[in-house]
Amino acid sequence: MNALETRTRAARDAGRKLLLPYVTGGVTDDWGDLLRAAVDAGADAIEIGFPFSDPTLDGPVIQQSSDQALRRGATTRRILDEIARVAPPVPVIAFSYANLVLRPGADAYCAALADAGVGGLIVPDLPVDEMAPVAAAAQAHALDLALLAAPSTPLRRCADIARRSRGFVYAVSLMGTTGARSRPHESARELVRCLREETDLPVVLGFGIAAPGQAAEAAGYADGIAVGSALMRRLLDGATTAQLGAFLAQLRAALEPAG
Amino acid sequence: MNALETRTRAARDAGRKLLLPYVTGGVTDDWGDLLRAAVDAGADAIEIGFPFSDPTLDGPVIQQSSDQALRRGATTRRILDEIARVAPPVPVIAFSYANLVLRPGADAYCAALADAGVGGLIVPDLPVDEMAPVAAAAQAHALDLALLAAPSTPLRRCADIARRSRGFVYAVSLMGTTGARSRPHESARELVRCLREETDLPVVLGFGIAAPGQAAEAAGYADGIAVGSALMRRLLDGATTAQLGAFLAQLRAALEPAG
Amino acid sequence: MDHLLPGPKTAVSRRPTGLGRFGEYGGRFVPESLVPACAEVEQAFTDAWADPLFRAELRHVLAIYVGRPTPVTPAARLSAELGVNLLLKREDLAHTGSHKINNVLGQALLARRMGKRRLIAETGAGQHGVATATAGALLGMPTTVLMGERDIERQQLNVFRMTMLGAEVIPVTSGTRTLKDACSEALRHWVTSVEDSYYCLGSAMGPHPYPWMVREFQRVIGDEARTQCAADLATGTPDFVVACVGGGSNAAGTFAGFVDTPALLVGVEAAGGAAISAGSPGVLHGFRSKVLQDEHGQIAEAHSIAAGLDYPGVGPEHAYLADLGRASYVCVDDAEVLAATHRLARTEGILCALESAHAVAWVIRAAGDGTIPPDATVLLTLSGRGDKDMATLMELS
């Protein structure tokens, strides 16, 4: 078991709900500071988005933060260098796209990630059927390749995804792109339930969680939450690192069992 | 024999070359004066153009004078009234278009012409094959319906045209519209020769005669000339009635046998 | 609708008599200089049309170049809305986008057979000019298109298209500087070049033999449609046959296929160019027919949103069929035409020419007021596609 999964399981087993903030690598000059602030606010791991020119899965906010990062010259290399420099005390998960992985080659890519201290990898346009070469490379470099399951995923397929995912399973809360929604879809609860029947991996709920209330509700049935657009929206709107940290701290608080 | 043909034959038999100036009816306020000036300059008959909205046979100059006349409110009635008022001492030939004749009906049209003292009629878009109703009406009102022959007209057809024309035969000097040309086409001489073999009617050459030299050349083989665009061009360019009269007098002089 | 007379009359003469007469209409009212040229065309066409080789050649070109036969498309959704069975004869699918090409290729092949080396054409909106330029390019014949100066300004796209096809476009500056002046100028131009030039006239009008010849070249529409209906319809022939009427070529060609059937023939004119509905007998551009004119015999300007119907006259055969009662002529206004254009687009996915939309507009009206009874079968010739009209439509929306 790799470091990421060891950590997520341990937290889950200790009854602690996982908080996984997402930050687009290179989106600002001081994005490295945000990693520290996230840790301070109680993040259990951090997803770093590797900006891609054609982010098919992402909604407007992450598209915008990706565009901004690319315009600022973000590359895989530079982002990894910053991660290595900051070396956050929690696992880092690369949130990438298939072409960014395959262009240098899955093995070279995973090696570079591992070198920089990254512990996990999510490739949203690499479904389980297409994962084999990347999964092998990740495994070779002790990276956990976490897979996504969606409300549309059939039961048999959920089982397959759950079995082959590493680190945790990412449950996509709704049929849609990344981005804040008023509330998670009904189907989220159902999806998490299905995944639980298939695996004892922690199940993290993501897509559209934007407010403490939603976080609290998710904590009622999932092992944790990923929050990206809500954070990036604030960042793009000019929030300071301190304000972003405070927002994450609110979410952290909301995740704690009531009372 | 009607008055026009009596006159043209008499002139021809007396060795006098015919001069037939053309004036667009209603082209200016004082176009009636031009009729008198033409007579004074030695016209043997005068063609009055009845302006039509779509003058298929006419070149740019007569198109322009027709447009101008229509814009000034020219109608068959008004032009005829002016002809009656001026009552030139030479025959007047109406140069019309089929639709102007057929709209009121050939009989009514010819009656009105005759009433105003008009002696002849040319309808350039009414070839011999289509002439019957108009020819009958003209005959009934003692109008000479003069026909045109063109360089493209086959021999047999020339004979038919020559036989059925009244007043004179109008030989079209070239394949083209009305309008001044540098010199009449070679074919003009040939056409006149053919017509002569078929008829003893005077043969008048028209289309493109613009200068005394051309008039003199035409006088060498035809019984006279019609001149329209060259006159109207000068009129549109602002020549006075006196100047136009002088121009016609030059042509008249050129028609007299040299020496 | 005033009158829709039923059934065929045996009295309908299919070929003009005497000097190109359809009843009292038709004829050859041209300057003497052009009479021999018209006679030459008449002779050549009569020969060619009787020559199986010529007809085979034309059929071949129409098949491999134009894409004939064009299909008959049932307008399923619009039919359901209207409660009638509407079939569209798809001339919009022909190369260059309308039926005009059928006639032009016939005449261009005839011109080549006559040994002519150049083509002349008049054009208004530019559709016939583009079609003639196309035939000129295909057969390697230099082509001159006469076009009113005002139309050149309004139809720059088609002017450019003709230029790309290698044609020379000559601006006509006389009169209203529109189609009717271009027609006059084309005749004038022909006079000066008749030796080596062929005048390719754009509709079933002009001096004999053009109205007859153009109808014969366009009858492929009606003949095909008749065969297609015979194969597809339980009744064998449609109850109504509808086409728009500008000069009248697509309607004449369509009607030719059905004149001896019980089908009711309906020609649809533009309200602002309704020579049959609002005109009177007159002579224009070489033929006698119904024309829009004032009491003095001066020709009026036509006004229609559809440039191809913007002509003050109409082919003589239509005046004849109207007098005879064999065909009915109706008119629709610009507003109905716009509504019909949009409706056909939304229900059938077909952006038709504004000219063709006149026929659609009448069917919509007539199905609504019961003139077309429920479940009647209507064959409608969709004479062209609407690409050329998009700028107009955009301005109006």
Next chain:
Amino acid sequence: MDHLLPGPKTAVSRRPTGLGRFGEYGGRFVPESLVPACAEVEQAFTDAWADPLFRAELRHVLAIYVGRPTPVTPAARLSAELGVNLLLKREDLAHTGSHKINNVLGQALLARRMGKRRLIAETGAGQHGVATATAGALLGMPTTVLMGERDIERQQLNVFRMTMLGAEVIPVTSGTRTLKDACSEALRHWVTSVEDSYYCLGSAMGPHPYPWMVREFQRVIGDEARTQCAADLATGTPDFVVACVGGGSNAAGTFAGFVDTPALLVGVEAAGGAAISAGSPGVLHGFRSKVLQDEHGQIAEAHSIAAGLDYPGVGPEHAYLADLGRASYVCVDDAEVLAATHRLARTEGILCALESAHAVAWVIRAAGDGTIPPDATVLLTLSGRGDKDMATLMELS
């Protein structure tokens, strides 16, 4: 030209293997949310394509609505000038003006069969959008078209056309605001509406089964052309089969008819969008193929005078055929394309789409430098008509 490999290879696999693989290309690189939707399309298409009734229905619609078969026109005058025997497969005559409609109607009928109620499409220049809006109107299915904001500005005519056909055009404001962003947005849009919406993809690209399915819907081009050549050519099959390549659908459909003959297959890319000639393997919009990208894997923008070739990727089957050597891929630049457009117009009377002119331009070049030997027979798919490009051409002259 670098390489033109002869003859068929038995090794060419006609149907993708595994998860939609053409060799190492293809696949289904989409978010998990869309995997079941793609699988549903795959299943539905596999069923439908094996169902003679579905195929008969599609064949019927293509015949009576689109006007198929489109003819093969010998380009007689251009052939004489080039010293080769050039035949044009006339997709420009298809309803809506290009081959796009073949695919769209296939998919729309499939969508209806699947019980979907709405259509989604991406579009660049608007051709595929117009075709989808057309199918939506024909079948009464509300249609949403995703289109880059910049393309909307540049292609107002097609935007208007889609609106007239009743489609909703949604501006895409992300990224370069052009076709590639519209593709991404269409996938995103599909995710949110997958229950009742069908994604109608416009070329032989995208996640499995689209590259295969679109090729199958477009193979009507190649199948017809093969039959037509067999009837018309002494040799039975042409020596060269040429088509332009954007996403690659018209070429794939054309090649499908000839892949098992000795014909040399040539795909012509735009110099500024030459994914095969200048790209490298990558994953974009759900599939693996050759794409234009930088060393980091960021996708490059393509640039071509022909909007339809302005795409940084290419359908996976072409990457496969190129690797295999069964087809050759070449590119031509904008200047050659313009010259070819004018030349075809003047010699054959055909104003073709700038996309299609790429194929013509290559034939002109290759006949000139001997790559195509004298008297060789060349079948060229003329994928569309040029009406949409007139504004561009006017600006450039």
